[in-house]
Amino acid sequence: MQHAKRGSIHLVLLVLILAYAVPARAGIDLMVLSPSQKIQTAIYNPADLTLVTDSRVLPLDKGMNQIRFSWANTRIDPTSLTLAVKDASLPVTIEQMRFPPDTKNLAVWHVHAQTPCRAEIEISYFTAGISWESDYTAVLSPDKSHICLTGHVRIQNRSGEDYDNAKTRLVIGKIHLLDRIAKLAEQPHPHGRPEIGGFADQGQDAYARGKVLLETAPAMAMQKSMPAEAPKNIEKTKLSEYFLYTIEGTQSIAHGWSRQLVSFDAPAVPVTHIFVFDDRRFGTRTVQMLSFTNDTASDLGKFPLPGGRFQVFHAIDQNGGMTFAGQDTADYIPVEKQARLTLGPDPRVKVTPKIMTYAKTNLQFNDQGNLSGFDDVRTMAMDISNASDLPADVEITRHMPDPDFTITDITGPGRLEKIDQTRFRFFATLAPGTTTSIGYTITTRKGDRKWQQ
Amino acid sequence: MAAITCSILLRPGLQKALPLKPLLVLSLVLIMTLGYIPALTQTAVARTRVATLPPEEQVFIRLAGQNTALVQEERVLTLVAGINTITFSWQNVHIDPDAIYLDTLADPDDITLLSVARPPDESALEWEIYSRTDTEQPVVISYLLAGLDNLITYTALADAKEKTLDLDARIILRNFSGEDFANAAFRLSPNTVFKTDLQHLETRQVLFLAQKNLPITKTYDWDEKTMPHDPENLPDAPGIPTGYRIKNSSDAGLGFDLLPGKARIFQENGRAGTIFSGEDLVPFVPTGDTAFLQIGHSRDILVSKRRISSEKTQVRRNEKGDIQVFDEKITDRFILENTTSAPVMLTLTDRIKGQWEPVDMGHAYTLTDHQTLVFDIPLEAKEKKTIDLTYMVANIFTGTFARYNQAAPGN
DSSP, X not given: OOOOOOOEEEEEEEEEOOOSSSOOSSOEEEEEEOOOSEEEEEEEESSXXXXXXXXXXXXXXXXXXXXXXXXXXXXEEEEEEEEEESOTTSSEEEEEEEEOTTSSSEEEEEEEESSOEEEEEEEEEEESSXXXXXXXXXXXXXXXXXXXXXXXEEEEEXXXXXXXXXXXXXXXXXXXXXXXXXXXXXXXXXXXXXXXXXXXXXXXXXXXXXXXXXXXXXXXXXXXXXXXXXXXXXXXXXXXTEEEEEESSOEEEOTTOEEEEEEEEEEEEEOEXXXXXXXXXXXXXXEEEEEEEOSGGGTOOSSOBOOEEEEEEEEXXXXXXXXXXXXXXXXXXXXXXXXXEEEEEOTTEEEEEEEEEEEEEEEEEOTTSOEEEEEEEEEEEEEEEEOXXXXXXXXXXXXXXXXXXXXXXXXXSOXXXXXXXXXXXXXXXXXXXXXXXXXXXXEEEEEGGGGOO | OOEEEXXXXXXXXXXXXXXXOSSOOOOBOOOOOSSHHHHXXXXXXHHTSOOBOOOEEEEEEEEOSSSEEEEEEEEEEEEOSEEEEEEEEEESSOEEEEEEEEEEOSOTTTEEEEEEEXXXXXXXXXXXXXXXXSEEEEEEEEEEEETEEEEEEEEEEEOTTSSEEEEEEXXXXXXXXXXXXXEEEEEEETTEEEEEEEOTTEEEEEEEEEEEEEEEEEEEEEETTTSOSOGGGOSSOOOXXXXXXXXXXXXXXXXXXBOOEEEEEEEEOSSSOEXXXXXXEEOOBOTXXXXXXXXXXXXXXXXXXXXXXXXXXXXXXXXTOOEEEEEEEEEEEEEEEEOSSSOEEEEEEEEOOSSEEEEEOSSOOEESSSXXXXXXXXXXXXXXXXXXXXXXXXXEXXXXXXXXXXXXXXX
């Protein structure tokens, strides 16, 4: 088995027994490697961004202390590095942070303490390479009236760093970013450099090589998931425009591994089967869509559902027998909104538009006797058949090239809804094994007839 | 290795060894002359005979954004009565030779800068200074140094209710100039001065603003120009831009110019932790202006715009029956929905081009120019609202003058 190359992060405290003055590199007399007390990760989707918060306790001496934070073979964005002292009442001041010129991937904070103390600090930073995605399994009941919907979240770590026993939150929401974190992590200088030219950048190639190494190394390990554990509860909360999935306890996510967790389980979500005929979107075929609503009646509705892949199966007996009904990728589903999963064309439900009569009326001539306009009058029949074993809600969407038309003389079971000035829609419900037809007359004004007032 | 030299050549016997800095050496060549012509002939020789280096009293660096900084060095020159020639030269640093200045801080009757000369094929300048007496004279040498600049970054922390925000601002010093600076005074603005070391190839971050509890207003901004009008069938909902408006005023805790820079915005999560909400670019915000910091896109506030009807009226024709001018009565429908459990304020920007007048606009609006309508629409929790805008576009031309159907920019 191929093993992924691990990155490393080190935190070193250097205490300078100096007066409160200009930080200098001389006078180092103490070096302490401080272990992490607590690591929290907030993993965003779809942005390739994870906020890592690393809490540690450091003994600070009176005077200027240097806290050195270094990393290697990881995808940390150095522009995001921040250090905070948790207890604001401590006589501690963070003076500066510097990226020394002679060392790569090293940040040094200058922290001044008026008196010796032990300070709980938080170092936070962004990293690329950790991602999560959601997917869903929907199992249709034998009568196809309900689905058992199970949501999963899958976390993948390709950051180059192992995160052991990390408190993990998954963030759902579209975040506004100016730069890709992965790009910032690859910069040869933490905040870039002024554009003056003339100085060869020898680090560029090394970074490019490192990036290739980082992205190719974990390929085999990614295919395997971590061993199963007892199911963990995932708490959902809303904050601003984001929903947070907070995973119970802590997670260890090693570089190169992925981990899948069940995010929710809704055993009986009512569904409807909608057969959509829309020649602009699907051509002449009728497409079956499975619809459900993210509401409390569905045992959902407490939080939006993040976008992801839905795999739909049909339970055909009580012994676990199933067939594969189709799959679709759905976007974010807000609370109380309907979701539609496209399962594909279904030849058992057909919609056939027919022109039953055709006439040209109200012919208009100009002063020279030339034809200048007329009305195009068609009597339409939308023949619908349902050869399936389910009741079929059929939705027929029609598009017109311009708004100069009127619809009259509607017959049959159809209910008309005007979407806007060029689109309208018919709804009809058919019992299994039945046919019907919706009739209507559509009059389109052509040429000068459009201008008749 | 970069080097700047500024050398002074004194009378024989006064030469001293130079305490050269590793990257930048300033040498001043000072020539005391009894006659004008001999002095000029000695100048070329003098440049190669570095005699003394007056140490920097203080280095000030004025930062003005990206790429270039103004470096000002205070030095004390030992001048002799007569004409003194001072050579300023540099290597492996980027200095604009047309922007090097030497200012004497003395009475012009005592010290006079006579001329500045540039030798051929050399990165150097020569100043000729007349001194009435032997004197030690403080001067300021100013030059533009490339490769040394600054960025501004902001870190904002909103409270859990998104009513206030703590704002920290940091200056990022980037030194790729070829020069080291020790205890230099960096000046970002008249009120922001700090001293620090800064080595060549070093990046350093210094906090210069920490303001607590700035009041903010959260808004959702839908603009017909950038947002899809019919998002229902889009595979990936774009979401409505949302963020915070901050007034730059002393009442709000600011009241000074905010410099452009990237802002990263976090929010307290109510459990002694924070989440990252998003980042945006803070433009230059003078006092009195309002800045908008976008954090993300809301997919819980839904907006659709549909054209429900368009009816042509007042059709006017020429003698041939060709249509020349008509009016059009239009109804556009906005379908708004707040799927969240909290009320929100939606700012909706729509545009109606050409000569138009309202018929029934369905909601109050502010006209920011002849075609831009801004609606501030409160949406209660779980509320769905429909607003119809009916308006008349008048005098729509066909043919030759059709380009006048919209007001072209300008007069």
